[in-house]
Amino acid sequence: MTNKIPVDLSLDASWILPVIPRERVYSDCSLLIKDDCIVAIVPSGKVEEQYIPRSRVDLGAQLLMPGLINCHGHAAMTLLRGYADDLPLETWLNEHIWPAESQWVDEAFVRDGSRLAIAEMMLSGTTCFSDMYYFPEACATAAHEAGMRAQIVFPVLDATNNWSKDADDAINKGLKLRDKYRSHPLIKIGFGPHAPYTVSDTALQKIATYAEELQAPIQIHLHETADEIERAIGRTGMRPIQRLQDLGLLTPLTQCVHMTQLDANDIDILQLSGAHVIHCPQSNMKLASGNCPTQTLLDNTINVALGTDGAASNNDLDMFAESQSAALLGKMVAGNPLAIDAATAIEMSTINGARALGIEDQVGSLEPGKQADIIAIDFSGVSSAPLYNPLSQLVYTASGSRVSNLWVAGEHLVQDYALARMNSTELKNHALKWQNTIQGHDGE
Incomplete structure (x- = not known):
């Protein structure tokens, strides 16, 4: 008989920034998710002592934070x-x-x-x-x-x-x-x-x-x-x-x-x-x-x-x-x-x-019980080195281009820099159609 807690997903990362507590950054920890909610943040080496993850993802030199x-x-x-x-x-x-x-x-x-x-x-x-x-x-x-x-x-x-x-x-x-x-x-x-x-x-x-x-x-x-x-x-x-x-x-x-x-x-x-x-x-x-x-x-x-x-x-x-x-x-x-x-x-x-x-009880920080609205930022590249302070790196460098993965309510909507539900080619084609329509009319 086991007392371990089943969870859907363990995201293992070099850094986790929960936002609450303020300025706290966890190193080499895992964020555990069940259904659409955050369960806990625990040291990666101790995940399987307490939990049974259905899936486990090692993100390496990436930082997890609230969306x-x-x-x-x-x-x-x-x-x-x-x-x-x-x-x-x-x-x-x-x-x-x-x-x-x-x-x-x-x-x-x-x-x-x-x-x-x-x-x-x-x-x-x-x-x-x-x-x-x-x-x-x-x-x-x-x-x-x-x-x-x-x-x-x-x-x-x-x-x-x-x-x-x-x-x-x-x-x-x-x-x-x-x-x-x-x-x-x-x-x-x-x-x-x-x-x-x-x-x-x-x-x-x-x-x-x-x-x-x-x-x-x-x-x-x-x-x-x-x-x-x-x-x-x-x-x-x-x-x-x-x-x-x-x-x-x-x-x-x-x-x-x-x-x-x-x-x-x-x-x-x-x-x-x-x-x-x-x-x-x-x-x-x-x-x-x-x-x-x-x-x-x-x-x-x-x-x-x-x-x-x-x-x-x-x-x-x-x-x-x-x-x-x-x-x-x-x-x-x-x-x-x-x-x-x-x-x-x-x-x-x-x-x-x-x-x-008016949704601070649901999102905005990585706390147990909150919705799993999460992003991963890849700090493995040359432009992220050296990394003395993850918070400074997030704010003062081009972090938007480093977003590798994104979850909303536990659903993986950006996977390795690609949209999971949406078709990028289709989106661009529709935008081009409108550009040509509006430009063509303006040129008349």
Whole structure:
């Protein structure tokens, strides 16, 4: 008779970074998985003293860590990657992106763009993403088919667009989508009011009421540029975040994206509300929108997570690159090389992201009982040597290109650098089709 515990998989690695406890790195240990959950981390030499693994994989000189969480993006806009670069935000939006979206965005565009984005994210280490875009049902379907974890926030705007007639129409459609995915193990549906300047007080109050009743997330672009603040004060006599607080929209369910223009009172409002900040450093830098004071926010116990934004303004969806940018920009903005250190940058892309999305009890760290959302990074190459500090190596070098394997809820979705469920050739062919269609029309 044996007291050994049966498990499905033992992943043996040179390093395991659980994120919790902070800065802890285990050497020559194994991560044990049963069904879709993490069972334990134990020294590799002692696995078979306590467990009976159905399968055992020796990853060698690789590091295991939680999958990265991309807390803000517009997945389908991957089909507009490089379409309108090096322009100011207003010009980029009004003269290029919005006209292109008006002409081309439909369910097929969102399906193909979302699938392309999901593949790119998985291959660079992202296991969970948040999306705000038209035809959210198409993105939800793409995530479901790919086996990806996702938060889909349906876009709410007062103006008629390709997906909805007005804010009420968007809310009604979004609530139906939420009902469809209510019991889905990987996909969560929330509200995505686009921005304070595109959504009325009436619609924002309605969203606040529904979100509180349903305990559903809200994600909104907020304080993205100085011009947004100036116009809001001219229109309403108050800064946008004060307006949202007065309308009851700011709660621990709220995810505030960008936040590059903050004063001391704004920070006080954030702290009191329990709302989260989603920092998109590369997009903010590319569009010269401003700088989010991330270290100051963290010092004031405000949760800060990371997002790539859409590939039309980034232009990639590599969360390791975003972590590096967050660390470097955070130091520059704070004027302090100690600000946003490597451990903090990793937390922002893992456990902080899970907290922002309200799923920290499921993912964001490698702890027993949590979902097996895991990535492996190969440190065996020349560019990884010497390796004094795995955390620094993850943040300050091109780690996205070193992601060799990825699991979501225990399912092996990237195997030895290749997609297991998705066809790369098919994805590229669909992207080329859209490129030729859009380019051909632009050339007329």
